[in-house]
Amino acid sequence: MRELLEKLERLDRRIIFIFIxxxxxxxxxxxxxxxxxxxxxxxxxxxxxxxxxxxSKVLVSCDYDPGSMPELYPMNVAxxxxxxxxxxxxxxxxxWATGTLLADRAMAETLKDFPDKKYGVDWVNLxxxxxxxxVMVSMGTNIPKTFPTDSRGNKVEDLPIMQGVKTFDDIALxxxxxxxxxxxxxxxxxxQSRYHVKLGSGCTAVSAPEFYPYVQSGQLVGLLGxxxxxxEYEKLIHRPGTAQRGMDAQSVSHVVVFVFxxxxxxxxxxxxxxxxxxxxxx
Amino acid sequence: MPFWDTVGIWLGAFLTLxxxxxxxxxxxxxxxxxxxxVGISAGYWATLxxxxxxxxxxxxxxxxxxRLLLLIPFAFGILLFSRFTNRFGWLSRWPMALIIGIYxxxxxxxxxxxxxxxxxxxxLLPLWTDHWLTSVNNILLTVGVIxxxxxxxxxxxxxxxxxxxxxxxxxxxMISFGASFGYTVMSxxxxxxxxxxxxxxxxxxxIE
Numbered sequence: 001m002r003e004l005l006e007k008l009e010r011l012d013r014r015i016i017f018i019f020i021x022x023x024x025x026x027x028x029x030x031x032x033x034x035x036x037x038x039x040x041x042x043x044x045x046x047x048x049x050x051x052x053x054x055x056s057k058v059l060v061s062c063d064y065d066p067g068s069m070p071e072l073y074p075m076n077v078a079x080x081x082x083x084x085x086x087x088x089x090x091x092x093x094x095x096w097a098t099g100t101l102l103a104d105r106a107m108a109e110t111l112k113d114f115p116d117k118k119y120g121v122d123w124v125n126l127x128x129x130x131x132x133x134x135v136m137v138s139m140g141t142n143i144p145k146t147f148p149t150d151s152r153g154n155k156v157e158d159l160p161i162m163q164g165v166k167t168f169d170d171i172a173l174x175x176x177x178x179x180x181x182x183x184x185x186x187x188x189x190x191x192q193s194r195y196h197v198k199l200g201s202g203c204t205a206v207s208a209p210e211f212y213p214y215v216q217s218g219q220l221v222g223l224l225g226x227x228x229x230x231x232e233y234e235k236l237i238h239r240p241g242t243a244q245r246g247m248d249a250q251s252v253s254h255v256v257v258f259v260f261x262x263x264x265x266x267x268x269x270x271x272x273x274x275x276x277x278x279x280x281x282x
Numbered sequence: 283m284p285f286w287d288t289v290g291i292w293l294g295a296f297l298t299l300x301x302x303x304x305x306x307x308x309x310x311x312x313x314x315x316x317x318x319x320v321g322i323s324a325g326y327w328a329t330l331x332x333x334x335x336x337x338x339x340x341x342x343x344x345x346x347x348x349r350l351l352l353l354i355p356f357a358f359g360i361l362l363f364s365r366f367t368n369r370f371g372w373l374s375r376w377p378m379a380l381i382i383g384i385y386x387x388x389x390x391x392x393x394x395x396x397x398x399x400x401x402x403x404x405x406l407l408p409l410w411t412d413h414w415l416t417s418v419n420n421i422l423l424t425v426g427v428i429x430x431x432x433x434x435x436x437x438x439x440x441x442x443x444x445x446x447x448x449x450x451x452x453x454x455x456m457i458s459f460g461a462s463f464g465y466t467v468m469s470x471x472x473x474x475x476x477x478x479x480x481x482x483x484x485x486x487x488x489i490e
Contacts, residue, residue: 024471024474025478130331130334133392189389189392189396205472206465217401217403225465226468227472246475249478250475253471
């Protein structure tokens with residue numbers, strides 16, 4: 001018994017890697033579609049978008065890179081889809097250079113379901129602007145001046161969608177898809193607290209615990225935390241995507257991690273107890 | 283599928299497996315993928331900064347529009363490179379001071395109003411409400427905030443009531459660290475799921 005416990009205590013980490021790999025791969029190949037519930041912060045963002053009158057303009061800042069794509073890209077597509085289905089106008093922008101291609105890709109995927117939506121009328125991509133918080137503050141003064149041209153080189157002031165858009169007062173909702181810095185924290189501190197614009201966020205699971213206090217304080221109207229948040233949103237808009245399909249793998253892999261933590265702790269404390277008893281008997 | 287897309291997918295799969303091979307042990311394939319990643323990233327960023335920052339913000343306005351005032355930030359930018367020499371390294375402190383000053387000026391307002399004041403305000407909650415669950419939630423939050431702050435109060439030894447408060451604070455901190463760890467595990471699993479989608483879907487076509 002003691003030998004077994006000691007072996008478990010010194011378990012080769014590569015065995016754990018194999019189990020984790022299998023726990024992710026098998027549910028992807030053989031999905032069982034485990035059910036999951038929608039949490040309040042996700043529902044709150046959904047309800048906020050539902051409450052916006054058709055034709056309202058929503059600014060979506062896609063601040064992420066391919067490194068956080070598995071978590072953020074599905075929620076980017078889901079939010080775009082929801083906005084267009086509600087006939088809301090999307091003004092997309094990026095504070096991460098790598099976000100431009102991803103935002104365009106997410107929009108191209110969304111437009112498959114909305115072939116009648118036109119660039120410059122129903123949606124626009126203002127592109128990437130270097131400057132982090134300086135760009136945010138500058139947008140508070142004048143958005144067209146901060147982004148004189150869009151990502152395609154068109155004059156922003158000439159685009160129909162940008163007519164009447166000057167500052168954050170002309171934006172019904174600001175949605176940030178956040179992969180790190182600059183991201184949701186900066187949008188909250190620099191824009192929401194100054195201009196009191198409605199702000200929603202979709203972020204990586206790592207940064208979600210940092211942003212939940214902003215939901216509780218009302219600084220964020222809603223929050224999508226990681227792949228789970230994206231899956232919940234896909235469920236709300238009835239459009240299953242990669243996040244919802246990944247939930248089986250998430251659940252199984254979490255159970256495996258939990259089991260290994262349990263085994264490790266049981267082995268550690270049992271061996272410790274055995275050694276103590278052995279020492280006392282001598 | 284176009285030929286170059288297929289080449290891209292096979293190359294991506296090869297580099298992904300090279301990175302995964304580190305899980306077994308360090309090896310030349312991992313090193314190769316690591317060096318390729320660092321090299322391409324550096325090249326990509328240098329090009330991106332040139333086209334997105336240097337040209338539209340400085341070079342084009344300076345050469346095409348004749349905005350000579352931009353020579354001042356240009357000179358400050360050049361001074362940053364003086365760090366490469368021991369003799370003139372001190373000159374880089376001027377642009378650094380400017381950058382830090384502007385950044386501090388912008389962020390301090392945001393942190394003051396967005397984090398400090400609004401978060402304190404959000405914690406001033408009624409402990410007794412119409413709904414018992416809200417009351418429990420508010421009491422837990424208030425106790426957690428106060429005891430958490432007590433734990434970080436180091437001007438007096440943690441004994442007696444202060445010690446008890448600090449111990450309770452540790453529990454709240456540990457629970458919050460546990461929640462953060464859980465979210466971190468979820469995030470890492472998501473990344474693995476993303477790679478698995480690529481390997482099993484785009485590469486091997488086992489899944490859609």
